[in-house]
Amino acid sequence: MLRILLFRLLQVPVVVLVVSFIVFLFLTASGDPVRLLLPMEASDADVEAMRRTLGFDRPFLARYGEFLLGAVQGDFGTSLRLRRPAIDVVLDALPATLELAGAALLLATLISLPLGIMAAVRRNGIIDWVATTVSVLGQSMPIFWLGILMILLFSVTLGWLPASGRGHWTALVMPAVALGWYMNALMARMTRTAMVEVLGQPYIRTARAKGLPQRRVVLVHAFGNARIPILTVWGLQAGAMLTGTVITETVFTWPGLGRASIYAVQSRDYPVVLASIALFTLIFLVINLLVDLLYFVLDPRVRRA
């Protein structure tokens, strides 16, 4: 276990290093942050002066090296746009993203698991049909499209939920559903598949032969085993959900990390881009670590290996 933990922790700097280099390279190669920053009437001399002020006149590797040196100490530099420490910019946006992703994760988990389990227990029944429909819809509707559809229905037509913003819990409903939608679909399908597989195992026959109530057979014996492969998908999806926040936060005007980072990319505010990527990476790895820990708790074969 300690090994896994150590491995995961060592992953953070390596991944950040590789990703940051690529991002750094890309951001340097396309677009000019200084030109973006200055108004149109700025003269070439003004541009050069700003370039020097920001240190853009120095060679690529020197700048990247300096970035790395700072990043190691948690200093990603100063946002070109906001002139605040880049790390502050992303940390300010983090709570909103965690709130959104957390709600989406909770929603997706709480809906998909019962749905998938019931679908597997009553195969070819009505619930199975519902689950199949949900997963087909969920996997074929892009977040953006779904978001617009929901806004149209619940905000514009019915006027039940706010179309944008953050603060009241009602504002969280639609973004969380949109963000969790795909994961819910995938998890429902995955849960069904895993449960169908497990329900065919000999130990389920044993459990029934023991005269246990159906509830216990399904929830304790079947789900107790099915949750291990489900957890794998859960972990992958929880990480993938971070990428979904970029779109969701834009559609629903959610003041989170996804929106902050996309805006930073557009304005070539590379310290903020790099800081948010580092943060995304960190969150991703924390989720992986969490999943590893859960394996440890849920699967005795891992625990005792």
Next chain:
Amino acid sequence: MAEGGPLLSVRDLSVSFGSGAAEVRAVEGVSFEIGPGETLGLVGESGSGKSVTALSVPQLLPYPHARHPSGSIRFEGAELVGAPEHRLQRIRGNRIGMIFQEPMSSLNPVMTVGEQIEEVLQAHQGLDRPAARERALVLLRRVRLPEPERRLRSYPFELSGGQAQRAMIAVALANDPRLLIADEPTTALDVTVQAQILGLLRELREDLGLALMLITHDLAIVRKMADRVCVMQGGRIVETGSTAALFADPRHPYTRMLLAAEPRGAPVPVPAEAPVVLQAEGLGMRFPIRSGLLRRVTGHVQAVRGVSLSVREGQTVGVVGESGSGKTTLGRLLLRLVDGEGRIRFDGADITGRPRRALRPMRRAFQIVFQDPVSALSPRMRVEEIVGEGLRIHGIGAPGPDRTARIEAALAEVGIDPATRRRFPHEFSGGQRQRIAIARVLVLKPRLIVLDEPTSALDRSVQAQIVELLRDLQARHGIAYVFISHDLAVVRALADAVIVMKDGTVVESGPAAGLFARPRHPYTRSLFRAAFELEPEPADDPPQGGALPGAAPGPELAAPPQPAPTGTEGG
């Protein structure tokens, strides 16, 4: 329940799966009774309907996909067919216990043994956790699981097959059932363990006055265990009677065929001047054990240690051992599918140090056939492609008619109609698939074939046919066999020489006739006794009989008497 009446009465029971055109009738008009304390053996080969019949009793078939078009099952006087689920739940695991073929997969892998016993106690007796735990401990002692306190906290994967089946029995017996249904309870176990488990069942049956419904394909087991026998074929009971009468005078041709299917015959003697095909000296194989933070190699498992053997042309060397004895690793070492220690000479040439690439041309001459014909044959390839693959790889014969002729000849030789060569493996039975697997190596005209448990997955009657085929091919082509098997009956019918393996080393070896007649090593003896006499064996599993102080066993769990030897029944 009427005093003195049968405990279980099955009348005119039929089972079908599916409906309409897809309906399959698995069991047809089966009737039998089991009295209190009686043991009924339900015998048949795979597909005979015996397991479906067994699962019908506690109504564990996948209803409504499965149906009972006719029949009644009365247990303790009450009808079970169509009984409401809540009533069945009160009977299952309580009045009727069940154990299954694969003890390992029949236990929930993520629950401890203790939890799995406790839950059945809690479900039916409403015991609280501590009481259930205490009772579970008593049960584990009752089934003679070593270190019961520790085993309560063990997970199934931490148990051996025999230990898992003991745990399974503890689960089945937790609530003092009147009937125990045992579906192939020992098939997946090694012979010595098999004997121990059967001994335990017999002992419990007598102590607890249990009725036992024993489902098996193994006539030897039935003969040892059952009071009465029902022989099933094609979903019907074709013959029924007391065990003694049935074995003495089988009436139905199928019963006779089953009895005749025990592997028979003896190997053809090999002339002393026959050249040595394969000679191996001091073969060994170690697997590293890694542990700690840096996964450093902290030790080794010696899978095979210092094994030497030689095989002559037309000779069969049997390699016998239980699971984990290293016999499969030995087979792989011999063919240099894995690299280990020791020297190997093939047709006099030392191939020990040769690089893999240099071995390739020689590969056609030494081949291997695996246990499971289902997974060994690619399901997406046609039979002719499977058989012809080796020809293509080794560039034998001209593509086209020449190769087709070779393929057809090989198929004909193993008894497969060459006209069926364009079919896929799933269109053939298990025995036919093993024949195809043999044809696949035969087409290369090999000098040596390593047969790794080639008959273990097959029914007895089919086994006998495969043994005949192998013997026939050997006589015709002078092929040398290394025959790896845990099945001593098959080895005895085929091998000229035998080596007995345990824990990676050879404990005894020599000519087959002498070794079978006078095994010298204690392990060999226990192995033979278990295989041919089915005696309970106190080898690595000492009985822990006697009342246990501190525990409060129920009356049925009172200290059992020591098992009496029953050596009078012949083997």
Next chain:
Amino acid sequence: MTDRIPARLRATAAAGCRMARTSALAALMAMATAVLPAQAQTVTLAQGVDPESLDPAYDTLISSVGIMMNIYDALVWRDAEGNVVPALAESWEFPQPDQMLIRLRQGVTFHNGDPFTADDVVFSFEWHFNPDSRSLLVSALRDFVASVEKIDDHTVIIHMPGPRATIVPTLVRVPILPAAAFAAIGSAEFGTRPIGTGPFRFVEWRRNEAIVLERNADYWRGPAAIERYVIRPVPEEFSRFASLVNGEVDIIANLTAERAGEVQANAALRVASVPSVRNMFVGLDTRRPPFDDLRVRQAMNHAVDKEALIEVILGGFAVENASVCTQTLFGAAPVEPFAYDPDRARALLAEAGYPDGFSVAMLGPVGRYAKDKELQEAIAGMLADVGVQITHVQPEWAEFLRLWREQLHEMLFVGTGNQVMDCDQHLGYRIHGPRYGRQYQSDEVDALIGQQMAEYDLDRRKAILAEIQQKVRDDAPWIFLFDNMDVYGMSARIDWTPRPDEMVWAYEIAVTD
């Protein structure tokens, strides 16, 4: 919301909790009605982006400046029609052609209570020239302001590098900051909680969520009609629309043509539009073939059907204009547009030696202007009609700016805005001055531009500007397209007329009930 509920009502609500469910609901509804008049005084605007800073040196985006001008005043301001009016400067004169003497308004105080004096004016200008400010405006200011001299507490002189006829409207770009408070708060913090003399005081800024401003009761023009002004960044056009329909916001900026119809159809909403300061055009590189030939440039102008672009793609929200200057600007003169005449275009091309047309590349941004992609494609289609094949180069804005500087492409689709609302700034952007890409060169026009810069007489200056516009039109260095319109959607209860300078000045907003 709770903090604005009177104690009496809160007591009612608490009592309501003890009542049956229905009466509790009734109490809540009563409470809601009671609160409504207070809410009516809040007006919320949804626009595309959140400002980066509220320090005028940091952020020169027009959407950010629009917010700042509710908090700060400049020396001069513009009325709803775009005419320059006095603000913190009460009056001014030009003692020398390169000096502007300004008498400051007296009795004005900043939101923190500090009196407004000449020191604040001097500081507000000097801050841009201070390297610490890293002012983005400095390059624009440097051309107009050499130094600012305090004469007394209520008089300053602005020294210019030379005669600068457009110095007055340029002063709109320099909001006046409180010198003492700025020093006390520090430059880093000030931009996040600004203090000005403007009609609204700053309350809070939740980044990417909302900026909340509150009416300045002591405003020297008199208090604004509304109590609160909230600005919310809503980047997605559809979400802005939905928020408006839903009643979450009162005004939305950058309404698209498609959505405008829906807003118009909704009885609770209305659409308001105004010709803006932005002019769209397609630049032609006049220094190299094929656009070094006037006939080719004329042909290009005749080949594009501007009316179709405006009606079909922009839903009518644009005004055809063949002048270099947007028609809303001071000095803009109407010039005769090039008629849509593809036959004429083909004839001109043939005359110039391109009977079969030619192929060129057109650089244009995507996602920057309304319908930019569609417009570029439609223009290309029209040009293909006369034999000119267009290869599109359509990067996003940041990359566009970089490519623009490299001047690799013969054609350039872009627009120019105007912060001072004077024709001169457009000429600076597009012909004279440190513009992006000197693709058109006319000594005659350059001379005229220099002339009008020093001309303080408005009528004479207008005449020169008109001459310039006619000459540029005849030289056809661009495909002249149209002036954009700013389109707003708003609640019907909002009484407000959009301004041509792209700003929403909440002082002009009233609520009718």
